[in-house]
Structures are given as C-alpha cells and as structure tokens.
Amino acid sequence: MTTLTTPAPASPRAHRSHALADSVTMLRRTLLHIVRYPGLSIFVIGGPVVLLLLFVFVFGGALGAGLPGTGTVGARAAYLAYVMPGILLMTIAGTAGGTATTVSMDMTQGITARLRTMAISRGAVLAGHVLGNTIQAFIAVAFVLGVGVLIGFRPTAGPLQWLALAGLLAVIAFAISWLAVGMGIQSKTVETASNLPLLLTFLPFLGSGFAPTDSMPVWLQWFAQNQPFTPFIETVRGLLLGTPLGVNPVLALGWSALIALGGAVWSVAIYERKSVR
Structure with a gap:
C-alpha cells in the first residue's frame, strides 16, 4: 500500500533565499525598464542640470554676493559651491516621480495583478522598484555632480x-x-502618481539648499530648520566642502530611517489591501 506524505514546509532560510532571488529578478526588470524608456532618466537628470546652470549663471552673481567668503573666491563660484548640495538632493527627490509613475503603471495596467498570480514574493515586487530607483538616483547624482565639476x-x-x-x-x-x-x-x-512626488522637489527650496535659513522670515525659518532636507543638505555640504557638520549627520540618518520605515510600512499595507480585492 502506497503511503501519501505531506511535503515538509520550507525552512525560513529557503523562504529568504526565494525572496532574495525574486528581488534580484524584479530589480533586473526595473533596470531593463529604465534602459528601454530613457525619457524618465533624461528628465530626472536634465531638470537638476538646467536648474544648476540657471541659478549659477543667471542668479549666481547676485545671490552669491551675500555669502560668507565671497570676496576671496567670487560671487558666482561661492554660490556654485553653496547650491551644489541642494541640487544633488533635488536630483534624488526628482527620481521619486519616475518610480511612482512606473509603480502606478504596473498597478493600473494589470501587471501587478498578474504578478500576484505567480509564485513571486510580494515583498520582492516592491523591493525591485526600490532598489532600481536607488541605483538610478545614484547614477543621476554622479552625473549632476560631474556637470558641477565641469562648470567650476x-x-x-x-x-x-x-x-x-x-x-x-x-x-x-x-x-x-x-x-x-x-x-x-x-x-x-x-x-496623479507623476505629480504627487513633485512636493518632494520643493523641500530643498524651503530648506538650506538655495539660501541660508537665517535669511528667511521667522515663520519659514522654523519649517526650514525642522524638515528633513535641511540636515540632508547640510551633511552633504559638510562632507563635500568641510563646513561644520554638528548634529546634522545624526538628524539626516534619523530622518532617512523614519522615511524608509514609514514608506515601507505604508507601501506594504496598501499593496496587501489592494491584493485582496
């Protein structure tokens, strides 16, 4: 007589390996999407470059005149050094639009629904977008920084x-x-997905990215000094130019952890809720 046996449940290590392999697969899909649709990447890089050139060569002479140390290096060069960290953080914020758009396209065009029917870890679907955008943001920042070096x-x-x-x-x-x-x-x-992340690109303007916060009205100073992009920018400025760091690195890492955790919990919760519909 043949005895039927139930397969042993997969071990936690096997589940982790499966999720990791799926994440790599979804990352590859995201990177291929970036290569096949370069328009979003061009926009992500081109926007900050245009703003950099505009602020340095059109407004830099006037805006840089009031910065400390201007007399020794020149107004435009001083403002280029000041504004570069803000432009780099704006570049990272700008990548959010492309990611939100591609995720929304997957959701609205039935691609995500099809992925749910396949033996793919649900977390890997989201992780592929996150890792792909992180790589794209890193490449965009390197390119924009290179342009900054080229102009002085x-x-x-x-x-x-x-x-x-x-x-x-x-x-x-x-x-x-x-x-x-x-x-x-x-x-x-x-x-809606393409427009919603635009709010993030305004935060460097409302922080220390383009002007010192102490030059702002009192009510705006409070917001500028207590929003995440100001410690982001000040930490990047300190690492690139040697300005005092203070507690900004701690604040920058704290804000990053809070945003990552909040974004992950929010993303997974919405994804799971829509998966049961």
Missing part, C-alpha cells in the same frame, strides 16, 4: 568623506524610493 565646482572632500557621502546619498535615495513606491500604489491614476 571644487569639493575639498578626502577619501573618507567621499565614502561617507556615497553611503549617505544611498541611504537617502533608498528612503525616498520607499516613499515613492507608496505614492505610486496609492495613486488611482498615472497622472
């Missing part, structure tokens, strides 16, 4: 500062990516 930006960072800068930007991009994924899942239309 001269960072004073040493090897350790560059390493710390790379790690910090990767952490910030990872956090913003989770937030962007949540925006994409939440949005009912692709148009």
Whole structure:
C-alpha cells in the first residue's frame, strides 16, 4: 500500500533565499525598464542640470554676493559651491516621480495583478522598484555632480568623506524610493502618481539648499530648520566642502530611517489591501 506524505514546509532560510532571488529578478526588470524608456532618466537628470546652470549663471552673481567668503573666491563660484548640495538632493527627490509613475503603471495596467498570480514574493515586487530607483538616483547624482565639476565646482572632500557621502546619498535615495513606491500604489491614476512626488522637489527650496535659513522670515525659518532636507543638505555640504557638520549627520540618518520605515510600512499595507480585492 502506497503511503501519501505531506511535503515538509520550507525552512525560513529557503523562504529568504526565494525572496532574495525574486528581488534580484524584479530589480533586473526595473533596470531593463529604465534602459528601454530613457525619457524618465533624461528628465530626472536634465531638470537638476538646467536648474544648476540657471541659478549659477543667471542668479549666481547676485545671490552669491551675500555669502560668507565671497570676496576671496567670487560671487558666482561661492554660490556654485553653496547650491551644489541642494541640487544633488533635488536630483534624488526628482527620481521619486519616475518610480511612482512606473509603480502606478504596473498597478493600473494589470501587471501587478498578474504578478500576484505567480509564485513571486510580494515583498520582492516592491523591493525591485526600490532598489532600481536607488541605483538610478545614484547614477543621476554622479552625473549632476560631474556637470558641477565641469562648470567650476571644487569639493575639498578626502577619501573618507567621499565614502561617507556615497553611503549617505544611498541611504537617502533608498528612503525616498520607499516613499515613492507608496505614492505610486496609492495613486488611482498615472497622472496623479507623476505629480504627487513633485512636493518632494520643493523641500530643498524651503530648506538650506538655495539660501541660508537665517535669511528667511521667522515663520519659514522654523519649517526650514525642522524638515528633513535641511540636515540632508547640510551633511552633504559638510562632507563635500568641510563646513561644520554638528548634529546634522545624526538628524539626516534619523530622518532617512523614519522615511524608509514609514514608506515601507505604508507601501506594504496598501499593496496587501489592494491584493485582496
């Protein structure tokens, strides 16, 4: 007589390996999407470059005149050094629009529904978008920084500062990516998904990215000094140019952890809720 046996449940290690393999597969899909649809990448890189050139060559002479140390390096060069960290953080914020758009397209065009019917880890679907956007943001930042160097930006960072800068930007991009994924899942239309992350690109303007916060009205100073992009920018500025860091690195990492955790919990909760419909 043949005895039927029930297969043993997969071990936690097997589940982790399966989820990791699925995440790599979804990451590859996201990267292929970036390569096949370069328009979003061009917009992500082109927008910050245009703003950089505009602020430096059109407004830099006037805006840089009031910055400390202007007399020794020139107004335009001083403002280029000041504004570069804000432009880099704006570049990272700008990648959120592309991620939210692609996630919304997957949700509205039935691609995500099809993935749910396949033997793919649900977490891997979201992780693929997050990791893909983090890589795209890193490449975009490197390109924009290269443009800054070409027009005269001269960072004073040493090897350790560059390493710390790379790690910090990767952490910030990872956090913003989770937030962007949540925006994409939440949005009912692709148009809404593409517009909602634009709010993030305004935060460097309302922080220390383009002007010192002490030059702002009192009511705006409070917001500028207590929003996440100000410690992001000040930490990048300190690593690139040697300005005092203070508690900004701690605040930057704290804000990144909070945004990443909040974005991940939000994204997974919405994804799971829509998966049961």
